[in-house]
Amino acid sequence: MDDLNQNPKLGSADRPNSYIGRSVPRERAKKLLEGKGKYVDDILLPRMVHLSYVRSPLAHAKIKSINTENAKNIPGVLDVFTIDDIEKVCSPWQGVLGHLGEMRSPTQYPLAKDVVRWQGEPVAVVVANKRAVAEDASELVEIDYEDLDAQLDMETAMDKSTKVIHDDLGNNLFWTRTVNQGDVSEAFKQSHIVEEVTLDFARHTGVTLETRAIVADWDSSEERMTVYHNGQAPHMMQSIIAKHLNITEGLVRIISCDVGGSFGIKVHVYPDEMVTVAVSKLLKRPVKFVADRLESYSTDIHSRCHKISGKIGVDDKGKILGFEIDDLSGIGPFSVYPRTSAIETNQVLNLSAASYVVPNYKAKGTVVFQNKTPMCQYRAVGHPIAVAITEALVDKAANALGMDRYKFRKINLIPDNSYPTKTPSGVPLEDLSHEACIEKLKKMMNISELEKYKKESLAKGKYKGFSIINMVEVTNPSPAFYGVGGAPISSQDGASIRLEGSGAVHISTSITEQGQGTEAVMQQIAADQLGVKIDTVRVTHGDTDATPYGGGTWASRGAGIGGEAVLKASRKLKENILNIASVIMQSEVNNLDVQNDQVIRKDGGEGISLKDLAQIVYYRGHELPPGTNAELIATASFSIEGIPFVFTNSAMGCLVDVDVDTGLTKIEKFWAVEDCGTQINPKLVEEQIRGGVVQGIGGALYEECIYDEMGNLTNGNMADYLVPMAYEMPDIIVDHVTTNSGRSILGAKGAGEAGTGGAPGAIMNAINDALIPLNTEVTSQPITPEKVLKALGKI
Amino acid sequence: MKSPAFSYYQAKDLADAINIKKSDDDSIILAGGQSLLPALNMRLSSPSVLIDIGSINELKKIKVEGSYLIMGAMCSHSQIMNNKEVNEKLPILNKLLAQVAHPAIRNKGTHGGSIAYGDPAAELPAFAVLVNAEIILSGPNGERTVSAKEFYKGLFETAINSDEILTSVKYPINQNGMKLFFDEVTRRHGDYAMAGLVGSIKQNNKINEEINLVFFGTGDRPNEAPKTCEYLLKNEYNYSDIKDILKNDIDFASDVSSSSDMKAHLSAILVGRMMKELN
């Protein structure tokens, strides 16, 4: 068959049903707005019981005794379990993988065993007929602790005098890696200018609107475990629950209904969720656990706790000769299972300086344990740190040379015509467009106007600054991300698509929906490729019994990987449809096409509706010649081969006002130009960028998990942990450059994390630009008013 | 985050509410619930009965009596912001309430609740102290009035006895030609302030005759600053002097939002803004 003829060019707007590239309104948004979404907490099952966890109030302590008697006596309480009970049905785990060198993290039990290692670690669990009753009883569980020294500060983790959290390991080191390309010391010697900076990033967390939630329902008659879970990777959970609860994997069913935001928070294995499943198995009845907001703050993974020093060397023409970073990160007491807590630092090492031509590069990462909430991957893993250190050094070098920051970048960016190439750290790059993006950004921002505005404001005693930054984003990972290291995480995703008797088209996909519009995107691809109206297409996702096997939604992989599977499956189905139609219509396949739910004859004449075609196949198959291949279902899968990730790139900028009396920063405007390849739904892409930028603003200005010297989280509530809110958000202007990925027909890369990765660096640079006349700078995020005033010497 | 079990009682009238309050030491008044219900959910207290005073209509009135503006305890922040008389007679209240939380919270949160709760970072208690409002309390033995300056005793501690209910707050309208000031510094709109100031200045022939300052978000209660006021009557505003004197007036207490140093700094900045605006 003539491939070109049958496979329409993506996004050709003059064609009927060309949904790829159009901002089609998404059905699901209406459903959610009307409050008709179905979340885990909406699941009500007969005989369902509720859990409340008794959590460690201390950062580090020995458990001397646990007395559950009084709690068990509360009416409505079914039982109270400790690790002694849970251990019988749920085996422990270890957050290590094999592909990134030695990782040293001990066995972690689903409930604390003998020792508690962070404030919030679950120690016991109360099962009751109501959550409120379970909470009442939790207060009566008596636990006798013996305080141990808490190791809180990552900078002292490796000191001789510091308490070792896991005796067996001998020290508090989890993982370390060094990258060395070329000879940086020599490069610095050759450099005309060498600039250095050290940046701090505070721990923060994802704050999903819907907290983590799980309902586990063990059916002992079938030995079947059904789990309603608001996670991002149903098949990963299936494998892990089967393994640790010793259940046949095929008999574990994970159902993810609507998910109220995830941001990477919901892609990890949490002790309290595993215990929920274990309790269901012990009690042989449905068990619900919904983390409350206080629990979310102290048990959802944290991220971004980094201190990073960097150095850049440039020649007198502004060419970067060498770049070096040294990053330290503290991850809590355990590396998180199964993805490990090494990835954030690994990304920092891989991605620093990644937009630039840097002949000599050295990077060192050290990851240590602490008695704080475990840290792991959260939206834009490592990117904000890599981008901020890179762009801070780039600005410093440009300023030291007295060179325009835009011009300095133009000299050093990896040219658009030089792909395939590699990052300075040696990771393959293809299909990027830094030059095109920064050009577009410069025009959008109108930099000469901004310079003028800055000058005029300064004359009035107002401090304004702006920034331009470049970045790459890791999306669409291959097996090299996790699978190669031994994690049960699929890098391949599948789609199955069928034409039904009604003429409806039904896709099932292994990609999940967390509110970002997965469903809409899959509908668009299928409708576009098949030639049907968008309303004709329904989507099923988030059910391991009903969807193809796959990885789920994280690392900005849904559209690029899952979308390609849908595209391939749709094309196969279309081929089948046309073949059947050619028999029915007595016409050459090449003369047929599908448009608006009809098989049409390209040369005119009567067509046949997909509904009629399907009904012939299903109800009156005898009308077809014997042996006709009448399959109206097609399945395909896709994974990235040949490269570790499909990178995307963006250029961003922002304009800030720094009030030097109060230290408050106001972001007046934010601009982003991104290149995610084919945009299936531009509006969804733009909202991903905007939402990402907002989350990046959170990290840059507001969000921080504040611990006291005892290891107590002091602001674990929505009043004291500041998330970015609408009132403070600037206009975020988004534009695009489109360089398709050569790795797929669809050509889509990811777009989910760029904003979060780029905004913190853009904001810090803009603030420091504003502070230049005052001869000071800020280097610690979140950039609080207090830090600004300290930098100004005012407090 | 489920509150401990409690009973709920909807009071028919004031006497009914006082009766129940008196009969049960562990009972608590429920007004708008914007502070009480989160506190219960966090299990910070476990009252026996919540006495809902939300259907007592006499507590929902805004009245002008002589030279006083009287706010019933159950007037919501929004109701006050939308009241014509308030906006004519004490327009600063509108400006101030616009910084109290967000519309949904202002629709529920009440005037009496805010004054009675006495959050040291709240705007209204500071304003009440500035104009020395009269706070009307009703108990089994009838009504009594406590001046706002006497009302706040310590952190979340007020002059309300356990069997009393705050029924209304009386604000003097005619501030003797006083010019009023309000400003605060928050990181996000609607947050409790890192530091805030309500102040007043009375001038004669452009000469400052009287200056009052009350800070919020700075200590364990609304903080007056008499030494600073005295200094300002005699001297031009000067940031570093003011910051030093403020530290004599107020024991700045750090909180999660900011350090005591930061609070002292912001307080001094706010005084500067006030002197500029009102002079």
Ligand SMILES: Cc1cc2nc3c(=O)[nH]c(=O)nc-3n(C[C@H](O)[C@H](O)[C@H](O)COP(=O)(O)OP(=O)(O)OC[C@H]3O[C@@H](n4cnc5c(N)ncnc54)[C@H](O)[C@@H]3O)c2cc1C
């Ligand atoms: C997210 C959020 C942000 C907020 N931000 C601000 C802010 O910036 N500034 C600010 O000032 N406030 C703020 N508030 C508080 C809010 O504005 C209310 O003023 C406050 O909650 C008290 O009013 P309420 O009617 O809700 O009282 P409730 O919560 O019902 O009661 C609070 C306490 O006062 C007692 N009480 C209430 N009424 C009486 C009475 N008549 N007699 C005796 N005792 C009584 C109750 O028993 C209880 O102990 C915020 C609240 C929230 C939830």
